[in-house]
Amino acid sequence: MRVLLVSDNYAPNRDGIASSVISLAAGLRELGHEVAVVAPRASVPIPPVEHDAYFVASFSTGYGDYRFSCPSPGSVKRIIEHYGPDVIHVHTLGSLGLLAAIHGRRLGMKCVLTWHTDLESYRGAYPILNLCIPVMYLASVSRCMSADVVRVLSRAAIAIATGSGVAGHHRKMLRETFRLFDYFIAPSVKASSSIADLLSGRSIRVIPTAPIPAQQLDAKSEVRLHSLRRQLHSGGAVISFVGRLSKEKNLESLLRVMAHHVLPVCPFARLNVIGGGPDRFRYERLASSLQISHAVAFSGPLPRELVGHVLKFGTVLAHPSLSETQGLVIGEAALVGIPAVVLDPELAVQHAITGYIATSGTSLGAELVRIIRTPEIGHRLGMNARLACKDYTSNQYATRVAAVYSEMVGRVK
Secondary structure, eight states, rough: OOOEOSSSTTTOSSSSHHHHHHHHHHHHHHHOOOOHHHHHHHHSSSOSSSSEEEEEOOEEOOOTTEEEOOOOTTTTHHHHHHHSSSEEEOOOOHHHHHHHHHHHTTTTTEEEEESSHHHHHTTTOTTHHHHHHHHHHHHTTTOOOOOOHHHHHHHHHHHHHTTSSSSHHHHHHHHGGGGGEEEEEEEEEHHHHHHHGSSSTOOEEEOOOOOOOOOOHHHHHHHHHHHHHSSSOOOOTEEESSSSSSSOOOHHHHHIIIIIIITTTTTTEEEEEEEEETTHHHHHHHHHHHHOGGGEEEEEEHHHHHHHHHHSSSEEEEOSSOSSOOOHHHHHHHHHTTOOSSSSTTTOBBBBBTTOOSSSSHHHHHHHHHHOOHHHHHHHHHHHHHHHTTOOOOHHHHHHHHHHHHHHHHHOO
8 A cells, every 4th residue: 555644753853653654664564565755945954764755844843853744835735746645644734634634535545644742732831722723624614615614714703803602613613624524543541531422423542652762872872862861860769750840840849849748858959951943941940939940950952863762761750741742752761661750641651650650749749759659560561661662673663554554555456
């Protein structure tokens, strides 16, 4: 089968979507499928990959390695026609993902969307989505502009201006945008539930992304890892946080938990903050104001291949975000025997088996302290977590996704 994966987030980005695309492409190739990726052209070289890739014009968003795709008119259509896929698999609803879905629909091709990001829950952290969702809607109905479309946009504009009832209008727009797709994949039950009522009876399959195991490092990466060992804390009382340094990842809560609930009980505890983003300096200032700068190390963003190795420096992963659809780093930590403490009960942590599910900031602190002060508990949880996910490989992930493709293609035979 020929599969075209389309994503506005791709290497050298280090987020879950980019990792998911890379993991899926590798697994599909291993199964014998032909795979190509369409993504924004990066400003720096990307790690070598074995699948084909088409890169379109893009510009920096000023937000880490994230790019905004701006393909020339018709370029996405030409890519699709040239490659001739059996299935187009869209991973983002940015400009590139939308164009691929629109052209795929016009060309009579089957399209699937993986709902990686809950756009509604991200609106608070990224107010620009209040405008992006209407633009997505307008693009998806551009060939059938009508009084109803104008009415929907007008009512949404009033809601955005007044700050009242925006979510209902956005969900109506997403429902129309989703008509571009034949099938849907969600990386978790949580993600599936968030859009199930918008799909008008179309199929949705829950297929978690397989975490990518830590690989053997080349000489350059070994040097970087050695440098990080001097920069970051390591040992039996180290908490790791991995994620984008922005509001929706809830790092502020973790810093306050460190100050008020962890360090007073375990003054030797330390926190490694792994990731980059627009709010880094704000978090560094917060750590200073909380008088915990000595206990917090900021690494900045790391190449994906280093994250698993750096997680081994610590004892436990703290994952305070409430906006994740999967939390791929939880699986990456599990693969190196590191348990997680989470605030979101819908993430893939089995309480007291593979980690702990906290119910509040106080509870988050207590569970982190429990693992730090009782190494045998952390070891048991970490081993359980590793056993729970070590056999879920990119191959298995791709096998489940390929079954969706086969079902879709079979519908048109």
